[in-house]
Amino acid sequence: MIGTLIVIAICAGLAGVGYFAPAILNSVFNLLDMGLGWMGPFLMVTLVSALTGVLFILAFPHVSAQGWIVAVKDRIKYNLLGIRIFQDDMPTVGKGVVGSMGWNLGYISLNILPMIVLAAPFMVIWFQLNALYAYKPAEVGQELQVVAEFREGIQAYEVEVAVPAGLELIQRGNTRNKVVLNVRATNDGTQDLVFKHQGQEVNKLVEVGTDTRRLARLRTSDPFGNFVAQKDPILFFGDDVLPASSFVKTITVPYANAPLGFMDGGEISIMLWFIVVSMVVGFGLKGVFGVEI
Secondary structure (H helix, E strand, O other): OHHHHHHHHHHHHHHHHHHHOHHHHHHHHHHHHHHHHHHOHHHHHHHHHHHHHHHHHHHHHHHOOHHHHHHHHHHHHHHHHHHHHOOOOHHHHHHHHHHHHHHHHHHHHHHHHHHHHHHHHHHHHHHHHHHHHOEEOEOOOOEEEEEEEEOOOOOHHHOEEEOOOOEEEEEEEEEOOEEEEEEEEOOOEEEEEEEEEOOEEEEEEEEEOOOOOOOOOEEEOOHHHHHHOOOOOOHHHOOOOOOOOOOEEEEEOOOEEOOEOOEOOHHHHHHHHHHHHHHHHHHHHHHHHOOOO
């Protein structure tokens, strides 16, 4: 019971720190990247994923009913064995199929609570890896389409845009509560793009040819809404979150995906590799630690 409470407290604590004090987690992962970043993004993601797999297999028995998992898996094996032995006896086969399906539902239900509890640290780590390794800065000469969406009632033509010297404005388009800027990067450096409305200012830094540690395509005042809409799988670990009262809802800079080893890179590649490595390591060590999954 003590181990269960400790694991739950750690997971809840990580989620709380990620929400209320994301700078703390950013500092931890920045230090990790500073110390081991020479390995390159692919090996860094692999290493962090493997360590996550170890932590997963250590935490899992404390938040799961190990005895029940063993019993349910035995019942599934029993029904499957009956199907194999009595394959010519249709009533027995039917009973075995129904039984194995029912016990499989029980097996799945036994894993729901552990997965919910352990989801918080998994998501936090994935978001951090995205912020560090998913994107790459723009290059001089590259054209970008920057989109700013404003709160309801804010008309695009009312918003003034200050374009820095390092970005050449090619075209501006206004569509009700959105401004679409086609710009070309002309100079290396951190370019500060500023949106102004009735005395308020909101900026979005555009990185061109820099060696910045973190990159986020999106700056938003609604991180959870954008996450649910699958627009922002970084949440609080890229750009600072805008106040809910801001006249800006989102500003999007379409940074290109940074390559990840043999994969194309970006959020999806990091997620897939993170899941594969952590699960392989976790399942590979379950026998060593005597854990039933």
